[in-house]
Amino acid sequence: MKYLPIDSKLFIKNRKNFMAKMKPNSLAVFNSNDIYPIGADSTIPFQQDRNIFYLSGVDQEESILLLFPDCPNPKHREILFLTETNDHIAVWEGEKLTKDKAFETAGIKTVYWLQDFDKVFREVMAQCNTVYINTNEHYRANIETQTREDRFNKWLREKFPAHSVEKSNPILQRLRSVKDQIELDIMQQACRITEKGFKRVLNFVKPGVSEFEIEAEYMHEFLRNRSRGFAYTPIVASGNNANVLHYIENNQPCKDGDLILMDVGAEYANYSSDMTRTIPASGKFSKRQKEVYNAVNRVKDEATKMLVPGTIWADYHVEVGKLMTSELLDLGLLDKADVQNENPDWPAYKKYFMHGTSHHIGLDTHDYGILTEPMTANMVFTVEPGIYIPDEGFGIRLEDDVVIQETGEPFNLMRDIPIEADEIEDIMNS
Known part of the structure; x- marks a missing residue:
């Protein structure tokens, strides 16, 4: 990123404010945006989903944020899932966030690689009653493309049909409109x-x-x-x-x-x-x-x-x-x-x-x-x-x-x- 680092206090505060509005024993999930193809091997320059950025400061693709304030395991009350960086990725694409760098950026201690998502997600879903999903409900939105978040929400409803589903959007509409x-x-x-x-x-x-x-x-x-x-x-x-x-x-x-x-x-x-x-x-x-x-x-x-x-x-x-x-x-x-x-x-x-x-x-x-x-x-x-x-x-x-x-x-x-x-x-x- 070209911009200078942002104080993680912002994202820690944003998460605290969001979790204070969640129902008891509920979990919220936020996904990064896709990298969208143009043709051949060309892609549109990546731009992060604004909600996961607002809550974590993470500004890279294939990232997932989980918030579960009532989780019985304190380690799992805030979790980031990131693509595991390695020497090959560093040479060809530039270094991705390490676990230490992710903590510095977001203030989140528990960071897993994306390959562990299914295992950890099934564990926390067994412990919660309600899931907050991230949907774009802006009054001017007119979107035909299925996003990464859309695909995840569809998968979630199919795999866990007994869970109650809530929208994170009404909470974020109010929180994001008032600036820190x-x-x-x-x-x-x-x-x-x-x-x-x-x-x-x-x-x-x-x-x-x-x-x-x-x-x-x-x-x-x-x-x-x-x-x-x-x-x-x-x-x-x-x-x-x-x-x-x-x-x-x-x-x-x-x-x-x-x-x-x-x-x-x-x-x-x-x-x-x-x-x-x-x-x-x-x-x-x-x-x-x-x-x-x-x-x-x-x-x-x-x-x-x-x-x-x-x-x-x-x-x-x-x-x-x-x-x-x-x-x-x-x-x-x-x-x-x-x-x-x-x-x-x-x-x-x-x-x-x-x-x-x-x-x-x-x-x-x-x-x-x-x-x-x-x-x-x-x-x-x-x-x-x-x-x-x-x-x-x-x-x-x-x-x-x-x-x-x-x-x-x-x-x-x-x-x-x-x-x-x-x-x-x-x-x-x-």
Whole structure:
């Protein structure tokens, strides 16, 4: 891994919090992700299942974590199963975790090689009544591929049909949505790397550069700062491309007079950042572009102030819609009749701002969190309003990542990334 070691205190605490929510005499199982094939002997670069990482810090394939807090054998209350490393693996793939290194990473004393899994698992299953299985139930999940975890869960139900089965997901949804300070520090580092990429791009962009060249500048800066790369597929959208919300082709030239919408973020240690900035290819906004830009920025600033403990996500979006409606009226994009005659299920402002304003962010860019429950301190949300005007050939979105505080306004992890229109012009023309 490129990232620096993470204090095992984080994973010890995460396991303790999870096990406190388990039913008596129950066992929980978490598997690493597969390495997915492309063709021939090619594979997609490995990314760890976020839940086993959250609970152990183990960041390699073919690993299994068992948690059994009521196990009569104290050695088996936390167990890691890992692929046995050897000289051949070390030469061809690089050294895997040893038992000592696994303890240093996860704080788990009992580590077995994967070849012992069946024997040990049958023993602990004979001692428990309930098994927690790991399932992906994120509200945006739409997955067709069968994962390693899916195969394991199917095998488990077939081999041990008399056991009760529970889902670990509801516990993790709540735990993962509230960040530990160590996690916040990691996310701050991801945002700092994103900041370096953005400042590099401000000094690079000029009319005639291609969207993919801008993408390459970000990637260069991310990699040289210990990031694996982008936390999600980057959007570098010039001109009318910005009006395609999930534009990812990034293959067009940036023309004089274009605005360039860049929705990019570095990952660091499996944690995401998520930034959007919109800049003028020429280094200068037109009068109209700046009017719209400042309107989006005002909505972002006012929306951010609403992210406080007790806020309900759905109610928050209604209030942001009111802010955006006011700005669109001032810009002449809506008139009073549009608002008076709007469909309550699709308000008038949605013509120009059709997506949500905020989502949880953490180990996943769209992180775990139960949206029907009140916001609490140390949750991290994006704030990303936008105005998209195909008829005028540009779209503008601005986005920061903020941490909800016990009192007062959220703490902006992207506070040092330039966002004011005048500041961006000054940097680009310096």
